[in-house]
Amino acid sequence: MEDDRQALFILRHHRRFPSASHALVEQIGKRILIFTSATREPMDDRLVFFHGREDSSFSAMTTTPVFTNLTLVRHPLVQHKITLLRDRRTPTKIFKELVDEIAMLMAYEATSELSLDPVTVQTPLEQATGFQVSGKKLTLVPILRAGLGMVEGILRLVPSARVGHIGLYRDHDTLEPVDYYFKVPGDAAERDFFVLDPMLATGGSAVSAVSSLKRAGGVRIRFLCLVAAPEGVRRLGNAHPDVQVYAGALDRELNSQGYILPGLGDAGDRLFGTR
Ligand code: PRP
Ligand code: URA
Numbered sequence: 001m002e003d004d005r006q007a008l009f010i011l012r013h014h015r016r017f018p019s020a021s022h023a024l025v026e027q028i029g030k031r032i033l034i035f036t037s038a039t040r041e042p043m044d045d046r047l048v049f050f051h052g053r054e055d056s057s058f059s060a061m062t063t064t065p066v067f068t069n070l071t072l073v074r075h076p077l078v079q080h081k082i083t084l085l086r087d088r089r090t091p092t093k094i095f096k097e098l099v100d101e102i103a104m105l106m107a108y109e110a111t112s113e114l115s116l117d118p119v120t121v122q123t124p125l126e127q128a129t130g131f132q133v134s135g136k137k138l139t140l141v142p143i144l145r146a147g148l149g150m151v152e153g154i155l156r157l158v159p160s161a162r163v164g165h166i167g168l169y170r171d172h173d174t175l176e177p178v179d180y181y182f183k184v185p186g187d188a189a190e191r192d193f194f195v196l197d198p199m200l201a202t203g204g205s206a207v208s209a210v211s212s213l214k215r216a217g218g219v220r221i222r223f224l225c226l227v228a229a230p231e232g233v234r235r236l237g238n239a240h241p242d243v244q245v246y247a248g249a250l251d252r253e254l255n256s257q258g259y260i261l262p263g264l265g266d267a268g269d270r271l272f273g274t275r
Pocket of ligand 1: 143144145146147168169170171175177197198199200201202203204205206232258266267268269
């Protein structure tokens with residue numbers, strides 16, 4: 001167990017560790033390994049590995065995968081808005097607005113480790129020392145089509161970011177990605193990239209997009225999605241262990257057509273009203 005937050009959520013979903021477990025986790029930190037090595041009882045299989053909130057009604061998994069390449073954004077607003085996205089009754093207009101808003105909230109988390117340089121500014125009263133985001137230029141790279149829905153929200157937070165594009169679609173039969181477009185700024189090695197796609201399902205599209213970006217010289221790359229499947233997080237982690245995934249939800253599994261369950265359906269179709 002390498003992530004204290006994951007440990008916390010596991011404990012909080014375990015009947016024998018009520019909310020007092022928060023203090024416990026904070027106190028013992030990574031030594032929570034003691035717990036995970038406890039004798040496994042049938043009740044342990046009720047551990048819930050995903051969920052931003054304890055009142056979730058999604059069914060529990062029998063195992064608790066640990067993904068060191070995954071950061072779940074558990075902010076209540078993100079969880080609330082993702083639940084609205086999942087609702088089949090949410091119309092295209094609202095769906096688009098929600099994707100935009102969630103992307104902005106997730107970018108707040110994904111940019112939290114950008115480095116700062118001190119700068120001096122003159123206030124109306126005196127000179128003050130402040131900070132500005134240093135050197136590396138942020139570049140957003142939506143995977144077409146559905147990734148486009150995440151761009152504007154992040155640009156509202158970082159208006160100076162550049163925008164590249166990667167065109168990919170999933171072959172309906174093989175589920176493997178077919179690429180048709182690639183354009184990113186020339187000085188790729190100097191940049192921080194956020195690859196954007198609402199859905200990380202089999203992971204084929206994400207692996208292909210990141211591979212293309214690396215071939216173009218990209219080095220510092222993060223992947224932002226709204227809903228991820230364990231299969232996709234694992235596949236991206238195996239292919240590109242240096243790429244951290246930021247997701248609003250880690251769902252249960254894929255169905256036989258490669259759709260995420262419970263998921264939200266076809267993100268591109270729901271965003272653009274093509275269904
Ligand atoms: C969806 C989604 C991802 C991909 C994820 O796009 O937006 O790009 O599927 O699936 P994967 O992880 O199994 O590769 P889709 O291929 O449907 O294209 P679209 O955005 O043009 O609809
Ligand atoms: N692409 C989508 O849009 N939705 C899924 O559930 C899987 C892939």
